[in-house]
Amino acid sequence: MAATGKKVMVTVRKAPHGSIYVQESIEVMFIFATYDMDLSVVFMDDGVLALHPGQDTKGLGIKGFMASLGALVDWEVTKVYVDRQSLKERNIAEDAIISIGKDEETDAPIRPKVLDSAEIAAMMAVQHSLVSF
Template sequence: MSDAKKVMITVRKPPHGSIYVHEAIEVMFIVASFGLDLSVVFIDDGVLALKTGQDTKELGIKGFMASIGAFMDFEVTKVYVDRQSLEDRNMSEADLAFIGEDETTEQPVRPTILDSSAIAALMAEQQSLMAL
């Protein structure tokens, strides 16, 4: 696994106004299932996709909140959020949806918030970066 290719998916579009985020999640699940070393980073309006309390029923759209809750079940475990993007939108860690639960503690897990410098360093390690 350690020699698996490092692939990053970045999500920068807001949810529901377009299908980008929904279809990005479909790519995440497949890429993770192929044994690639996947990191997922939510930046800019992409952080809005992780907000708790989203309900698309009245839009008549299927939505993807259930998929976000199943990230870790689908091996999408390295999930990061850009701190500045959150702050710009008056959001904090408590506004972020859970992506699964910790295998040992069974505690719900949220995405990890990183500074842009840490994300930049992570980007530099990647073999392929997919802005979806």
């Protein structure tokens, strides 16, 4: 079993809803969080669109995953990052992205941490594995 604390990063690069990629990446996050690995998640490229608030998939007839994303911290997926450039290119304000949980003490919303591409690249360079969606 995976029990060695290795660094594993899940990257989310696809736009939500048009394909199953984002939803299944979240399934992987939830399962991997139950294993002893140093898990991190990066939303980048069109994947940042998953963090845009106010999404409702009812009209599409699909379950959607917004509730799951809002509960990442509860599932102990805590190292969650988003690429600054990808947000900027899609005109999504850094402080407008959805929260992924609440701070236990202050009840303040926790949002994915916005990082520059160079910072993300440096994190990627030290991973044992990248799982790309």
